[in-house]
Amino acid sequence: MKFKYTYIFIISMVMLSYFTIAQNNKTIVGIKLLTNQTEYEVGSTIILKFSIHKDVKPLLYCSNSYGSTLISPTYKNNTLQYHIPATISKKIGVINWNLIYTETSLLGTLIINPKPQVTSIESYIGPPRIESGGKDYTSLVVIPTDSLDNPVPTNTLVHANHQFLSLEKSEAIFTRNFIAYKDIYSKKESGRMLISSECLGGNSKEFTVIVSPAIPTNFSISVKRVHDYADGNQITTFLTSILKDQYNNIVNDGTYVSFYITNQNGDILKTSGTTAKGIAHSKIVHPDYKDNWRIKAYVDGIAESNTIKINYKQVIKDFKVSFSENNRVITVGPLQSFMQQMIPDGLQIKLQIYNNNNTLLKTYTKTTRNGFVSFNLKSNIFKSGIYNFNIKTAGLEKIFNTKKLW
Amino acid sequence: MVNLNRNILHTILIASYIVIIALIVYGVSALFSYLNTGADRSKMLHTEIKKIEQYLPKLIWSPLNNEGRLMDNENLTNLQNDYLDAWYVKQVAYKTNKVAGIKDYYTESARKNLYNFIDLNKAEDITIESTTLNHNPTLEFFSLDGKLAVITDKNVVEYKRVFKAEEFILKTTESSTYKIVFLLEDGFWRIRHIVKQDSQPFIAENQKIKTDNLTIKGINYYPQATPWDMFGKKFSKDIISKDFKIIKDAGLNSIRIFVQYADFGKANVNPKKLKKLKQTLDAAEENNLKVVVTLFDFYGDYSVLNWTLNQRHAEKIVNTFKNHKALLAWDIKNEPNLDFESRGKENVIAWLDKMIDLVKSVDNKHAVTIGWSNIESATILKDKVDIVSFHYYEDLEQFDSAIKTLKKEIPNKALVVQEFGLSSYSGLWNPFGNSEDDQAEYYKTIQSIISKNNIEFMSWTLYDFDYIPTEVVGRLPWRKNTQKYFGFIDSNGNKKPSFKYISKE
DSSP states (O other): OHHHHHHHHHHHHHHHHHHHHHHHHHHHHHOEEOOOOOEEETTOOOEEEEEOSSOOOOEEEEEOSSOEEEEOOEEETTEEEEEOOHHHHTSOEEEEEEEESSSSOEEEEEEEEOOSOOSEEEEEEEOSEEESSSSOEEEEEEEEEOTTSOBOOTTOEEEEEEEETTEEEEEEEEOBTTBEEEEEEOOSSOEEEEEEEEETTEEOOOEEEEEEOOOBOOBOEEEEOSOOBOOSSSEEEEEEOOOBBTTSOBOOTTOEEEEEEEOTTSOEEEEEEEEETTEEEEEEEOOSSOEEEEEEEEETTTEEEEEEEEEEBOOOOOOOEEEETTTTEEEEOOOBOTTSOBOOTTOEEEEEEEOTTOOEEEEEEEEOBTTBEEEEOOTTTSOSEEEEEEEEETTEEEEEEEEEEO | OHHHHHHHHHHHHHHHHHHHHHHHHHHHHHHHHHHHTTOOHHHHTTOSOOOOOOOOOEEOOOOOOOEESOOOHHHHHHHHHHHHHHHHHHHHHHHHTOOTTHHHHBOHHHHHHHHHHHHHHHHHTEEEEEEEEEEEEEEEEEOTTSOEEEEEEEEEEEEEEEEETTEEEEEEEEEEEEEEEEEEETTEEEEEEEEEEEEEEOOOOOOOOOOTTOOOEEEEOOOSSOTTOTTSTTOOHHHHHHHHHHHHHTTOOEEEEEEETTTTTTTSOOHHHHHHHHHHHHHHHHTTOEEEEEEEETOOOOOGGGHHHHHHHHHHHHHHHTTOTTEEEEEEEESGGGGHHHHOHHHHHHHHHHHHHHHHHHOSSSEEEEEESSGGGGGTTTTTOSEEEEEEOSOHHHHHHHHHHHHHHSTTSEEEEEEEOOOOOOBTTBTTOOOHHHHHHHHHHHHHHHHHHTOEEEESOSBOOSOOOHHHHOSOHHHHHHHHTOOSBOTTSOBOGGGGGSSOO
16 A cells, blocks of 8 residues: 555656656747847837747736736747737836746846937926025926836936026036936025926926025114104004115015014003015004103014114193082093194093092093093982092093092 | 594604604704715825835835935835835736726826726736835935935835736746836825836745754643633743643653734734743743744735735744744744645745745744645745644554655655644544544554654644634534644643653654
């Protein structure tokens, strides 16, 4: 039994080995590559020819940069012809092929070379906005491609052109790794830079890179007002000088400038504006009492201005207060301005009412109209009795103690 | 009666009213929630975390020395992920001849080339299963605005299986160099140009490990309480150590253990499991035992697209333990020939072939073997393995001649009968089974054949088990029960008569 198995095994091994050897021989003897050419220009028709002495049609495995496939041959006069499909022959790079006839099959490679022809130039430029001054730069990257969307050969000449103010420049760069690139540096001036490229007669479209001014340097501020009275009505305008960077370029419109005002009491008021043509405006209403302001402006974290001081003169020297209708109607006025004209409507008057023990009961705030303000104390709120009154306006204060309401 | 009917009518009316209202509310809310989906801003730029590992070939970047802008880690990781995904979708596309996913990873002009190939292959009914195993990219250029990159990927090892009309035509392993231009579009690094610069057939250069003075007197080991779950929750180094001492004292010098693929975390190997494996190897070293580590237990997929995941699993384990003193050999897979029928012989063998290459590329000191389930399969890949292992559960009368035949075919490599044994089960499910004395007699006989032929051995197994997982022999009770009684020591810890022949005749 044991003997029998061994016997069958040995016989079968012998037969198997004979079979394998026989097949190998066929490959070596039977099929031969006839095509000598191994390099082709992209897009050309490629036919691989093999000589064979037998009417068989083995498949040809074929693989390029993008994928692989199997190709069936046509058989004619002991010759196998494999037409490489256009999908493969129109892309550059290496093609490897393998004729699947037996285990030890024929294999080889073809090289598809790019052609020096440009149909389109893909250009990429970035960043699209750079800073003036000569340190910042943008980069132009171009991928010239032929009509079959293949990159052009290495070391193809590309002209990188750019125009800036009066300068027009064309620089030669060469493709490598399918691309060509050029770093373009800014100049001292700000403005718009136009960039394009040209390769083998093909031209790219035009690109714009904005060279924006660098950060502003310190600046000065000024003030504009119609008069210097603290009337609480007119507007004071703050203006910056023209904000410029260190290369004398006017900063971008919209640069944010904050004005900080410190008044006599040390309170800080803030107003702000953005630049247009380098100048930022900002407005604030006059105070309604005598005050001294110190003003300083900042482009936050970047630049600052000088400090200026302005004074506001008191406009209301004094005002009258009259009590009527059981002292329940308090009329303040006339309030007169610097030319004895009635103060413009809207001056704030504050009336504070205390009881006999000097506890604050109520505060009324009203604004003037035609130079007067009147307060009407209703009897259901303020019962008949003794009250103290305190009236404040335009930095002045008048106190009326122990007034009886009834 | 009338009253009752009226009540029933009222109830039905009210109930139907409630149901209708509920349906309307549900409908309106479903419509509302539908209209609210799909407008998530965070999804517009693909910034959400959704990375699942589906394709992990070995990828090593050359030191960064590129032209243009300095590359940072985050951009490089994104580029790498999208590049590998581009390969993955391409392979899926050529396998199925469908275009799904292509447009995310190839620019509008580049994807046309793939579509052309898909049309061509679809018309000819050609499908291609492929994967790439190695990538060695060099970053050539990264544009200043961070939106264009060029890489050269050298020696990309591509494995392909080509089918026509579902018939296998060709397998090929190529090593190619590609140059690729990427554009960053919509948050994806898309391939604009890819050009194969060079390609040749790939042959792995593996170091042969000398196994001349190898003597394996071993045993397949699972702890008694946790068979097929050695590195689970009940793992205990003390138990293992005690067992190893029994094995050593019995005159054996090596053990074979199993690393389960899913249990160890698949492509992302679980460090906790590695720690337990290390403790096991340490215990073996303390007891002067050598260990054959069997990888990929309970794994049976082999599909080409998952190879890269399998390879990362093996790479991690082999790399962790390649310098461990207790290590004897790597067993790539237990009984892979049993998967020939369901997974395709060609496919399984190709998987093993590439896995051997991978293990050897990581560890060039330790021998590699495959645990074939029968002696007839042992000649498969005989030139690639360093030790030829096979299992023998068949008739002992044939054993001697089978070894002699194998020796004729493989005269110069160590042969290991890596599993053998006899169940001493006889009971309800198999009343005419073998007794413990039969088992002892079996071991006596087989040991004499082994020593006469001067081959190495590893028996199955130390213990009788109380529980056999379904994955091992299926659900059938006569199989399960038989599998329980292969041990030299019964489940109460008593040595069976066969123990006398555990290491010698």
